[in-house]
Amino acid sequence: MGWAAGWDENKKGIFGQIRGWEREWGALEEGYIDWIYREWGNGVVLQRVAWRIDWSRAVPRWEAELQSLENEDCRLDAMICSMQENLISLSEDENNEKWALFSHNCHVIVLLFALLLAIILAIIC
Structure with missing residues (x-):
């Protein structure tokens, strides 16, 4: 066939x-x-493609999708503004800056300790 x-x-x-x-x-x-x-020739499974598009059906769907994307964009913009305001308020507080530095230093110390432990285990094994 x-x-x-x-x-x-x-x-x-x-x-x-x-x-x-x-x-x-x-x-x-x-x-x-x-x-x-x-x-x-043989072996082709042909599916018909769109050459004549019924624009009257396609355009309303595209407009609805565009409106949905615009709404999502506005929602994301509002979230970004809110996060930026939170970051500004956190960075203006000196106490928060001290905790951020302390937290960063703790992470560095933990990473160095883990590296030292890995080196010791590599030497022992």
Whole structure:
């Protein structure tokens, strides 16, 4: 059967799965389907692609998605502004600066201790 397995005689769909796609986006011209068959031959599983787009259906969905993305952008901007304000207030407090330095120094000490322990274990083993 080759590439035509599952292809109906009228070249209207493959395995019956393309019907919704055809209704929404349109279908290939018969000449283009024949050209693909001639150029690629056996073994090609051809699915029809969108050449004629039904813009009246696509545009409202894109507009809705764009509005959703704009809302998400505004929400993220508000979160960023809030975080920046929190960071500014934390950095203005001297006590917080001391704790930040202490915390950083503790991390450095712990890392050095872990490195020393790893070296000792490597020497022993």
